[in-house]
Amino acid sequence: MERVKIFLSAMVRPVVTGAIYYLLAHLSLVAAMGSYGIATIWAPSGVLLGILLLTRRNRWPGIILACGIAGVTANYNSSSDFLLACGLTLANLAESLLVIRLLSPEARRFGVFAEPYRIIQFAVAAVIAGLVSATIATYFVGGWSAAVFISWATTVILGMLIVTPIIVTMAFHLSSKRDPITARDVAYGVLAVCMVASTTILVFAQDTYPLLFLPLAAVIMVTYLFGPTGAAGSVFVIAVIGSLATASGHGPIPVLDVEQETNVLFFQFFLGITLISSFPLAALLAQRSRNLSELEQSNRMLEMAERAAHVGHWRLELHSNQLTLSDEVCRIHGRGPGSQASLHEAIKTYHPDDRKIVLASLHHTMTTGEPFSFEARLMRPDGEIRHICSSGALERGPTSDGPIAIFGMLMDITEKVESLSELEKARNKAETEARNAAILAETDQLTGLANRRKILGDLRIEIARAEAFGAPLTIAVLDVDYFKSINDTLGHAAGDEVLVQMGKIFAGTLRKVDMVGRIGGEEFVVILPGTSAQAAVPLVERLRETIAAAHWPGTQLKQVTVSIGIASHSHGQDDRVLMLAADKALYKAKRDGRNLLRVAA
Numbered sequence: 001m002e003r004v005k006i007f008l009s010a011m012v013r014p015v016v017t018g019a020i021y022y023l024l025a026h027l028s029l030v031a032a033m034g035s036y037g038i039a040t041i042w043a044p045s046g047v048l049l050g051i052l053l054l055t056r057r058n059r060w061p062g063i064i065l066a067c068g069i070a071g072v073t074a075n076y077n078s079s080s081d082f083l084l085a086c087g088l089t090l091a092n093l094a095e096s097l098l099v100i101r102l103l104s105p106e107a108r109r110f111g112v113f114a115e116p117y118r119i120i121q122f123a124v125a126a127v128i129a130g131l132v133s134a135t136i137a138t139y140f141v142g143g144w145s146a147a148v149f150i151s152w153a154t155t156v157i158l159g160m161l162i163v164t165p166i167i168v169t170m171a172f173h174l175s176s177k178r179d180p181i182t183a184r185d186v187a188y189g190v191l192a193v194c195m196v197a198s199t200t201i202l203v204f205a206q207d208t209y210p211l212l213f214l215p216l217a218a219v220i221m222v223t224y225l226f227g228p229t230g231a232a233g234s235v236f237v238i239a240v241i242g243s244l245a246t247a248s249g250h251g252p253i254p255v256l257d258v259e260q261e262t263n264v265l266f267f268q269f270f271l272g273i274t275l276i277s278s279f280p281l282a283a284l285l286a287q288r289s290r291n292l293s294e295l296e297q298s299n300r301m302l303e304m305a306e307r308a309a310h311v312g313h314w315r316l317e318l319h320s321n322q323l324t325l326s327d328e329v330c331r332i333h334g335r336g337p338g339s340q341a342s343l344h345e346a347i348k349t350y351h352p353d354d355r356k357i358v359l360a361s362l363h364h365t366m367t368t369g370e371p372f373s374f375e376a377r378l379m380r381p382d383g384e385i386r387h388i389c390s391s392g393a394l395e396r397g398p399t400s401d402g403p404i405a406i407f408g409m410l411m412d413i414t415e416k417v418e419s420l421s422e423l424e425k426a427r428n429k430a431e432t433e434a435r436n437a438a439i440l441a442e443t444d445q446l447t448g449l450a451n452r453r454k455i456l457g458d459l460r461i462e463i464a465r466a467e468a469f470g471a472p473l474t475i476a477v478l479d480v481d482y483f484k485s486i487n488d489t490l491g492h493a494a495g496d497e498v499l500v501q502m503g504k505i506f507a508g509t510l511r512k513v514d515m516v517g518r519i520g521g522e523e524f525v526v527i528l529p530g531t532s533a534q535a536a537v538p539l540v541e542r543l544r545e546t547i548a549a550a551h552w553p554g555t556q557l558k559q560v561t562v563s564i565g566i567a568s569h570s571h572g573q574d575d576r577v578l579m580l581a582a583d584k585a586l587y588k589a590k591r592d593g594r595n596l597l598r599v600a601a
Contacts, residue, residue: 013059017051018066025074040243040264041271042092042155043236044071045133046163049096053164054171068093087140095133095156099125116283119228123161123279130157154268161275162239165232189233192222196234200241204251212252215242216274223278227286231278239271315395316343316406318366332388332412334380351377351385358390365406369394375413387417444518446496447503455517455525459575462515462529466569473569474536476526477582478543481561481594483522494555495522505550509543525579533568533599540564541597548595561595568600 024043048067052060071089076082102125134153141148199218203211215238222230245251246267312328323346327337333349335341341349350358354376361372373391380386392408442454450458459475466473480486480498487495499522506516506524515527526543528536548561565586569578585600592598 011062013051013055014062014066017047017063018070021047021067022070022074025071026077029074029078040155040158040246040267041162041239042159043163044074045092045095045156045159046161047167048093049099049160050164050167050171052096052100053168064093064097084140088137091133091136091140091152092156094136095129095160098129098132099160102128116280116287119279119283122164126157126160126164130154130160151264154265154272158239158268158271158275162232162236162271165228165279166236169227169229169232189226189230192226192230193233193237196222196237197241200238204242204245207250207252210252212270216277219274219278220281223282224285227289228279228282231275231282235271235274235278238274242267242271311409311411313407313409315408318403318405329410332386332410333378334382334384334386349378349380351379353377361390362406365392365394366403369403372408386412387414389413447499447518449503449506449524450515450517452517452519455515455519455527456575456579458515458517459525459527459578462527463569463573463575463578465529467571471530472532472535474528474531474533475567475569475578475582476528476536476540476543477519477565477567477579477586478524478526478562479564479586479590480522481563481590486555486557486560490556494557497555498522498552498557498560501550501552502547505543505547509546511539514539525582533566536566536568537597537599540566544595544597563589563594564597565589566597566599 021044024047028042028044044067048063051063055063068089071092072082072085075085075088079085099122103121130153133156134149137152138145138149196215196218200215203214215234219231219234219238222234224230226233242251246264312326312330312332314326314329315324316322317324321343323341323343325333325340325346330337330339333339333341347355347358357374357376361374364370365372371391371393373389375387375389378386378388388410390408390410392406394403395405395407396402397404442451443449444451449455462473465471480502483495483498486498499518502524503518506526510516510526511528513529515529517525519525526540528539531539544562544564548559550560552558552560563586565582565584565588567578567581567585581600585598589596589598
């Protein structure tokens with residue numbers, strides 16, 4: 001069952017095409033005015049060519065076969081000569097296939113009648129195919145005959161040039177989703193056909209005045225309204241009415257009082273001139289319509305892209321100071337789409353602190369011709385502040401006499417600015433936290449002095465500097481006397497208070513270049529850069545005396561003393577050797593009675 005449906009569906013187009021082909025062939029032969037039964041136009045040729053242009057190649061055999069049978073039947077009924085009927089039909093089939101062969105693949109689509117150069121290509125192909133078809137037909141008629149050749153060629157060429165465009169363009173509009181045919185279009189089309197038909201009837205109903213220019217004017221008018229379809233349809237209407245009138249001896253053409261074949265040729269010449277006059281105009285109008293449609297679509301796409309990217313464009317005409325804003329620029333300004341503003345009003349929308357930047361950028365571009373770019377803040381009517389970036393350049397006229405406008409792009413970068421601001425805050429916070437972490441990692445939490453890792457690192461740096469520059473370096477190691485007794489008798493809080501006060505004494509007594517750190521429970525080290533042992537003794541001694549004379553409120557202690565060991569750096573010593581020497585001097589001070597200063601030997 002499914003195969004039967006597919007078969008019947010495939011047979012519909014060939015059968016319908018064959019029936020139409022036969023009907024038009026029969027009518028053309030009945031109304032024939034030339035010798036050997038050749039009509040003014042051979043409409044079946046246009047029908048077959050149009051259907052083939054609209055049909056996939058794999059379905060051509062059925063259509064060609066159906067039209068071949070229809071053509072042989074119509075020609076045989078007219079001439080009663082089967083061989084002649086087959087030869088004439090062969091000539092008609094060959095011309096359609098030759099036109100398709102001569103057309104480029106692009107021209108075989110709907111666009112064949114929408115561009116001027118495609119129409120020229122189609123017309124040339126139709127003329128060549130018509131001449132080839134006339135040669136074949138002349139052969140089968142029975143030998144060379146100029147009258148038969150010319151009559152056949154003009155007839156089939158006009159058939160293809162008039163009928164094929166109607167079929168193809170109508171199919172295009174019927175299948176178009178963007179521009180479908182509406183009831184209004186149909187009504188206008190009927191009115192146009194009636195106008196052309198009535199004008200043609202008026203001209204061919206009388207034989208007093210040569211009014212052939214009136215149908216031509218009607219064709220031009222319909223072409224302007226309906227494009228290629230209107231042009232081809234109008235010429236077809238004129239061809240039908242004019243053929244019938246001329247055949248019956250009416251109209252301005254029989255008035256010429258020449259042979260019937262000459263009347264036919266003259267009328268065909270008139271139809272050809274009408275086509276030549278209308279088709280280029282139709283193609284140009286179709287091209288214009290397509291360009292406008294593409295421009296409209298491009299503008300829509302541009303608006304969508306601008307809205308998605310928060311980018312708009314503006315244009316300032318220099319001679320009139322007229323400012324044109326795109327819809328997205330209006331939205332960025334907080335206004336409705338289509339809103340416009342003068343240059344003065346546009347400048348006032350910027351933040352007062354940024355207006356000079358905007359004016360300076362535009363003035364620089366006007367003076368130097370260089371492109372501009374600036375960032376500024378916009379103030380919306382509701383008070384919201386938006387950050388924008390605008391860039392552009394001068395627009396020059398086609399004659400390059402000078403700039404005619406400034407064209408610029410405007411981008412809303414508020415989110416970017418806010419993101420960068422948040423990122424900067426986060427970076428500053430991270431840096432602060434990192435610094436605090438570094439300080440915490442290198443600071444003794446109780447005294448606020450450098451911890452053991454920090455002060456010993458500083459010592460190694462100072463030793464390297466002393467080695468490099470030959471500068472003196474001395475360190476002092478201090479230890480609080482009887483500190484364990486303080487903790488045991490007065491508590492650890494009192495011991496901690498002693499250590500805190502020691503840190504304050506160091507800060508108030510030592511020089512700015514000196515460094516001090518806590519390296520143990522109650523043990524400290526002082527680094528004295530650029531100081532020899534001899535010069536360090538009075539400095540450290542003053543520190544010892546200050547500690548011994550200090551008051552210790554809140555600790556119930558009357559006095560706290562320290563023992564100090566001093567060691568001076570010698571070339572080649574590292575920090576461990578230097579610290580060991582100072583420790584030995586410290587132990588000696590303790591053995592000698594405490595609250596003393598001793599220098600390493």
